[in-house]
Amino acid sequence: MMKTIGETIKEIRLNKKIKQTEMKSISQSSLSTIEKGRLPSIELFLDVLKELDIDMMEFFYIQNDFQLPERDHLFKLFREQKQSLDEKYILEIQEKYDEYLTRTEDPFISSLRDILDIYLQINKTQSFNVTHDDAFEMWADIANRKVWYHNDIYVLTKIFYIFPIEQIDNVINSAVEQLKKYDNFPHIYFFKIAFFVNCSRHYILAGEPLKSKQHLIAAESLAKRHQIVILRLTAHYLLAYSDFVEGNIAQAQKRVNSTTQILFDLEKLNENLENDGSLNYADIANDFLKDWNKFLDNNKNK
Incomplete structure (x- = not known):
């Protein structure tokens, strides 16, 4: 309890x-x-x-004893569902949602369950051309609101691709405009990047690649600004130190070499792009190598 x-x-x-x-x-x-x-x-x-x-x-x-409350856990399960056509996983989540919804009314979790139904239809028909009355009702309800809240936008970004192509522009443009209110919301950039990329993929699949351009530019800008790649590379590089101490010296050096090479390659790519004051990847690579060589020198006589 x-x-x-x-x-x-x-x-x-x-x-x-x-x-x-x-x-x-x-x-x-x-x-x-x-x-x-x-x-x-x-x-x-x-x-x-x-x-x-x-x-x-x-x-x-x-x-909740250092666990997510049930509703947050159910939402987490939905977010972790990376592959929308994983039918087994969808059915497992739906079973948890059904059990939860027998105990409480929850419009948001109910909406997520409807979205999972849409994913199952897509899997069955192998097409985005599916009909789902609840989804259209969701859009009609949210579209009439003056302000869309985070969960409203989240739901729409998961169902926009089932609308007729002539209606999709309206859904996406409205969501983009409403998202501006959440520019300072914690970690919203992850959500925005995924949304912009998904919009772009849909436009490309629909034969409208030019419409994807503005969204891809926005996604690239956000990813660059928040240094998402560099954090992953930094963690990968830092593991070299424990590899070395554990005796995996060759693996440690390979980790350092591969990480710094990626950074040098990124800097070359950066040089071909507009200089907007973003990170200098070569400087980071050189710092990594400087620290690593100092570490090796300190361990020569041990």
Whole structure:
């Protein structure tokens, strides 16, 4: 059984060795009643979390014994479904969604289940030319709203490709415009990159490659700005140090060589593109080599 909000606040407070009387955001008497079961106002709750140095997402993760709450876990399963035509995985997720939906009404999870139905139809017909009444109703409902929220946009970006090509432009352009409100939302760039790439793929498959251009430019710009490739390369390079210590010297050197070569190749590519102040990959490669050679020198006589 999930702990109450008060029990979780108390657990965090005691773990940080903070006495009730030491809390500045709330009186001792109010904190005592909350820890015994009274729900705090949202303003007070946020003040307490700030003082405990815990954000809301982490708080509910802790409350659920360091696991995602069920709804968040179900959403995570959907996001991890990388291959939309993996029928076995889709059916497994649907079974979990059905069980959850028998216990609670949840429009968002219900929408995700409808999307999984669409994926199954695509798999069966081997075509994006499928009809799904619930999907069209979703679009009609969301399109009439003045503001689209994150989950609204997320749902539409997963179903836009089943609409007639003459309608897709409207769906995509509306989603792009609404997404601008979320430019400062945490980690939104991952979502945006995937959306722009998926839009582009659909236009190309539909015989409209020129319409993909603006979306691919946006995806490339976001990926460059947030240095997604460089983080992966850095992690790969840093593993060379543990390889060396474990005695896998040849593997360690191969890791360093391959990583730095990719960086030098990226810099050559960068030179052929417009210079917009992005990372200098050659400088990063040279820093990697400098650190690695210093490490090798320090280990020569050991």
